Amino acid sequence: KAGVTQTPRYLIKTRGQQVTLSCSPISGHRSVSWYQQTPGQGLQFLFEYFSETQRNKGNFPGRFSGRQFSNSRSEMNVSTLELGDSALYLCASSQGGYDTEAFFGQGTRLTVV
Amino acid sequence: SQQGEEDPQALSIQEGENATMNCSYKTSINNLQWYRQNSGRGLVHLILIRSNEREKHSGRLRVTLDTSKKSSSLLITASRAADTASYFCATDAKGGGNKLTFGTGTQLKVEL
Numbered sequence: 394k395a396g397v398t399q400t401p402r403y404l405i406k407t408r409g410q411q412v413t414l415s416c417s418p419i420s421g422h423r424s425v426s427w428y429q430q431t432p433g434q435g436l437q438f439l440f441e442y443f444s445e446t447q448r449n450k451g452n453f454p455g456r457f458s459g460r461q462f463s464n465s466r467s468e469m470n471v472s473t474l475e476l477g478d479s480a481l482y483l484c485a486s487s488q489g490g491y492d493t494e495a496f497f498g499q500g501t502r503l504t505v506v
Numbered sequence: 507s508q509q510g511e512e513d514p515q516a517l518s519i520q521e522g523e524n525a526t527m528n529c530s531y532k533t534s535i536n537n538l539q540w541y542r543q544n545s546g547r548g549l550v551h552l553i554l555i556r557s558n559e560r561e562k563h564s565g566r567l568r569v570t571l572d573t574s575k576k577s578s579s580l581l582i583t584a585s586r587a588a589d590t591a592s593y594f595c596a597t598d599a600k601g602g603g604n605k606l607t608f609g610t611g612t613q614l615k616v617e618l
Contacts, residue, residue, distance in 0.1 A: 397548075424604055426538040436594065436608035442549075449603040481546060487604060492556065495606060499548035 395420065397486045397498035405504045411472040414501045418465050418486030423450075425467035426495065427459060430481040439482075442467050443489055476503045520617055525582045527612040529595030530575075536573060536598045538578050539606065543592045547565060552580070552593075557600075562572040585616045 398417040406412050426449075427439040438451040444460035448505050461467045471478055481502050485495040513528045531538070537556045541549040555562045555571045555578065562569045568581040582589055592613050596606040 399548075424531050424603075426604060428606075437608055438605045438607065439540070443604075449605050451605070465540075469611075480540070483548060491604060492598060493604075494539065494554050495521070495549055496551050497541070497549035500546075502546070 397484055397496055399482075399484050399498035400502050401501060402499065403504075406447055406454045406474050407452060408474055408476060410474050411470060412474060412503060414469045414471075414482055414484075414503075416467045416469070416484030416486075416498060418467070418484075419496060421488070422486040423424075423489035424487045425461055425465065426485040426487070427467070428485065428497075430483060430500075431467075431479075436483070439469070453459055454478050471503075472494045476505050479503060479505045512593075512612045514612060515610065516517050516613045517612065518615045518617065519569075519585055521585060521587055523585055524583050524617075525589070525616070527580045527593050527613055527614070529578045529580070529609050531595070531597045531607075531609070533597070533602075534600045535573070536600055536602075538569075538596070539596045540567075540569060540580050541594045541596060543611075544595065545591075549594065572589070579582075582614075585614075587618055590614060590616050 409472045426441040430436045441449040445461045456472045459469045481500045483500045484498045487495045540552040552618045567585045571578045582587045594611045595609045
């Protein structure tokens with residue numbers, strides 16, 4: 394069974410640009426969550442999608458958005474990039490019910506210059 | 507915001523020794539999960555322990571959970587150099603949906 398796939402692995406963007414990250418969950422999993430990891434703030438929850446609907450949201454500005462497609466693949470978009478958005482963005486896949494294991498992808502390393 | 511703290515922040519041991527990491531959290535939980543991360547790469551799922559469980563084993567890993575103290579520990583027995591990584595606990599809070607709140611992590615170094 395394939396794991397969680399995130400693309401691209403690395404990105405370099407300029408301040409003010411926007412970026413789209415992609416996540417393909419484990420086959421059969423219907424929940425996709427996104428996390429940001431930085432040295433200063435650690436791992437922080439961005440949002441969760443289940444059956445194409447945002448089910449939960451963290452404390453991030455509206456520049457961070459996401460969506461989920463009917464095949465459960467998810468994309469995350471960050472608009473008007475700031476230097477502080479440089480981070481490792483991780484996607485987690487789970488079956489969808491509550492109280493289940495979450496499996497992570499390798500992450501996308503975003504650098505904003 | 508971080509759910510809680512992990513202790514110690516860094517741990518250096520010799521190969522073959524046991525490594526113990528502790529995690530404290532703040533709210534009632536459905537479960538607590540432990541992850542390993544190698545040098546800025548993805549998180550590898552190690553083990554999930556539910557709030558009604560006290561201890562769980564998986565290979566060389568042993569996890570305990572004390573909900574009265576809101577704490578958990580991860581024991582790695584007979585450590586290997588390949589166990590060198592950062593270890594994180596993550597809690598799934600009651601009523602929190604599928605949102606995981608992570609601890610600050612323990613950096614483990616296993617030396618030959």
